[in-house]
Amino acid sequence: MSIQYPKALFFMFFILSLQVSAQSFDLLEVKTLPPHPRILLLAQAESGIKKSIQDDSTWKGIHELILQESRKMLTHPPVERVMNGRRLLSMSRESLRRIFFLSYSWRMTRDSLFLKKAEVELRSIAGFTDWNPSHFLDVAEMTTAAAIGYDWLFPDLSAEVKALVKNAILKKGIEPSLKAENNAWLQSANNWNQVCNAGMAYGALAIYEDEPILAKAIITRSIKSVPVSMSAYAPDGAYPEGYGYWDYGTTFNILLIDALEKIFKSDFGLSKQTGFLESAAYMENMSGPIGKSFNYSDVSDAAEVHPPMFWLAKKQNKLSLLFEEKKYLQDKWLVRNRILPALIIWGEGIPIDKIEAPKELMWVGKGPTPVALMRTSWVNTNALFVGIKGGMPSSNHSHMDAGSFVMDANNERWAMDLGMQDYNSLESKGIALWDFKQTGQRWDVLRYNNYYHNTITLNNELQLVDGFAPITNFTDKPSFLSASIDLSQIYRNAALTVKRGIAIVDRRFVMIRDELISADTATTYRWVMLTPANVKLGKNGTAELSQHGKKLQLKAFGDAGITIKTWNTEPVHDYDAPNPGVTRVGFEVRIPKGSKRSFTVLLIPENDAANKGIENLQLKDWSSR
Structure with missing residues (x-):
């Protein structure tokens, strides 16, 4: 016997059916199914x-x-x-x-x-x-x-x-x-x-x-x-x-x-x-x-x-x-x-x-969470691979990670993302995990805020949840795969403009460049990359990363003196998940008010060498490289 439904439900069913009547096939005409x-x-x-x-x-x-x-x-x-x-x-x-x-x-x-x-x-x-x-x-x-x-x-x-x-x-x-x-x-x-x-x-x-x-x-x-x-x-x-x-x-x-x-x-x-x-x-x-x-x-x-x-x-x-x-x-x-x-x-x-390998080495997508994905080969596990994202922290399941990236080389991941934490481990502690407001408790969770992503932090402040970071340009030449992101809305409380570009240069190394203009107050700029590698600090803005017998050189350049340092990823709260073996490596620079500054970081596998002067290449010139 069929169940009896109120007239209101029948009316709703009828309206819904009419709303798709312009489609190529009308369910109202269906009498029987296979x-x-x-x-x-x-x-x-x-x-x-x-x-x-x-x-x-x-x-x-x-x-x-x-x-x-x-x-x-x-x-x-x-x-x-x-x-x-x-x-x-x-x-x-x-x-x-x-x-x-x-x-x-x-x-x-x-x-x-x-x-x-x-x-x-x-x-x-x-x-x-x-x-x-x-x-x-x-x-x-x-x-x-x-x-x-x-x-x-x-x-x-x-x-x-x-x-x-x-x-x-x-x-x-x-x-x-x-x-x-x-x-x-x-x-x-x-x-x-x-x-x-x-x-x-x-x-x-x-x-x-x-x-x-x-x-x-x-x-x-x-x-x-x-x-x-x-x-x-x-x-x-x-x-x-x-x-x-x-x-x-x-x-x-x-x-x-x-x-x-x-x-x-x-x-x-x-x-x-x-x-x-x-x-x-x-x-x-x-x-x-x-x-x-x-x-x-x-x-x-x-x-x-x-x-x-x-x-x-x-x-x-x-x-x-x-x-x-x-x-x-x-x-x-x-x-x-x-x-x-x-x-x-x-x-x-x-x-x-x-099934054969694709021919394209780069893919760029726009939309609410724009991404650029690039590699030097589909068949070589030692290939370079980079992914970078823009977007906004307020979109569904997002973190404060606009401008963040991952990087693989020589069959290892060097720049990593901590990823998600089990929802129930947070909800069971009373964390309002799905509160995406600027003051939401979600951003107190270690893995969700920008302090623990491969991106920029200005004045030790959180990214703005109502900001949006678009991909503004990209190049798909095999010798210079690159993408640029405008992070200005994400950091508008601390700087007038903030732009980030990332590139795989000559199929050999990765370059990350940030260009910003500080606001009418001095700004503290922090550059961070999370890595599972061991980090050995060097001089003049350098560090050596090593894992599984392989090495990566990190070299930082900027308009001010740079000293590489590390920070831990130990839980801040009792509800934060542990992150064993993960280190934050990067640097901090104080930028005077109203100043224009640029910073470039090179990630160079093994004992390779970067092109001389490449660190000075401005983002506006990347498209003509």
């Missing part, structure tokens, strides 16, 4: 996957890895409703991993052990009191898990489990999303919108026959709402929330798009949103030759495989976008990826041995 299974991998579509596995040893290896992990799951007790602080998210994600793996294994092998274990997991989550709607990501991922299990196993599930799961999807997934206190994400331009809309649409697609009016409204709502978050990719694909959150948001965005395409033969224009397809190039360039990402914002530096990249590469018919992904297809940690079966689905037919 039979189960219909989400992501249609009925009888297993044959294409099996051919890929037969034709390519890499796909066969990943397939076997899923089966092996599914067999291990057979002995695990079912997932329980265990909260971590205010989140159920870790349980939702493990449920998605288990149910996705087990459902895939059942469809590919017809081994009843996988079906029975999937039923156990589905029964368990259906029995939870709720899926924690106060943190709706938890609901979204749990609904995705339940929907995939319900849909993929539908022909073989017991009637009892079907009824339990269908009711759970409706009562614990979709219905809570209709309440205003749970659905602020509908208007959010971040990953929450992408994940939650995908989860709700999957739930609606799974139970479509039983609740067609509600299901159409939920799917229509997702089609209307998700472009709000997809606007973040504009204009050219740089994702404001960084490496890890690109994977999170884009994965669920493509889960949604792919399901719509396969069921309705249309994605309603979603893949044509400005910058969305182009973001694949952003993601490929965001990791360096040593397998570490440019981990600005709330992200770790671990690089790993990203299943949506395979969908994007196919969409653009550009296999070189998968050059970095190819590195991680043999990784034993692949089994931690909860949507690993989607990797095989999206990678179907892609010949791994045909």
Whole structure:
């Protein structure tokens, strides 16, 4: 029996449907959907996957890895409703991993052990009191898990489990999303919108026959709402929330798009949103030759495989976008990826041995968090790699890190970012972590303020959260890859203008140049770089960095005398995470009021030498170098 909804909800559903009537396909015309299974991998579509596995040893290896992990799951007790602080998210994600793996294994092998274990997991989550709607990501991922299990196993599930799961999807997934206190994400331009809309649409697609009016409204709502978050990719694909959150948001965005395409033969224009397809190039360039990402914002530096990249590469018919992904297809940690079966689905037919390196050595993206990414080679792990960012501290998940950079050379990371701290470790101590105001407690956390990033600090003050630092210029000549950022708004309380440029010169060394004009009071300028290397201080603005038997020279030049010094990264508060083995190296200079000053730092691998006089090259002349 269908549930009865108030007239107000029917009116909302009707209006939402009308708002997408101009799209290429109208859900109001849909009478029936394909039979189960219909989400992501249609009925009888297993044959294409099996051919890929037969034709390519890499796909066969990943397939076997899923089966092996599914067999291990057979002995695990079912997932329980265990909260971590205010989140159920870790349980939702493990449920998605288990149910996705087990459902895939059942469809590919017809081994009843996988079906029975999937039923156990589905029964368990259906029995939870709720899926924690106060943190709706938890609901979204749990609904995705339940929907995939319900849909993929539908022909073989017991009637009892079907009824339990269908009711759970409706009562614990979709219905809570209709309440205003749970659905602020509908208007959010971040990953929450992408994940939650995908989860709700999957739930609606799974139970479509039983609740067609509600299901159409939920799917229509997702089609209307998700472009709000997809606007973040504009204009050219740089994702404001960084490496890890690109994977999170884009994965669920493509889960949604792919399901719509396969069921309705249309994605309603979603893949044509400005910058969305182009973001694949952003993601490929965001990791360096040593397998570490440019981990600005709330992200770790671990690089790993990203299943949506395979969908994007196919969409653009550009296999070189998968050059970095190819590195991680043999990784034993692949089994931690909860949507690993989607990797095989999206990678179907892609010949791994045909993936070649990109030709471009530089990528620049604008938008809310502009970035420039440059390297001397894609195939040499000893290559130089630099990433630098602008943006604003007030954007979602941001740190006070405008102007910050990372740098790799000789198979080592020399300039690093501390990355994120576990949210619950801070929230459990009462830290208002999501207060992005200038006086917000977020900026008291060591890893989040500018004192512990590879950027400038003026007068020992925090960066201004309402400022914005754009990339103003770049050069993509292989002999002089460079980008310049205007940091003036970020530091407007302490200086009239502040500009920073970074370059890879002659494929041999890195140059960072700052040019500033102080305000009507004297300014203390501090230059800092975080490094995992040992630091040996030298004379005349020099230091030698060493790690794993390799060396890097740091040479600083400026309009005033420079003495290199170091600072520690020990926790300031009891809630700060430790940062063992990390040193801040840099210098401080007092700049008189109303003065123009410039400072250049060279990072020179091993015993190489920089071009004589290069430190005097002004930013305005970089474009003609």
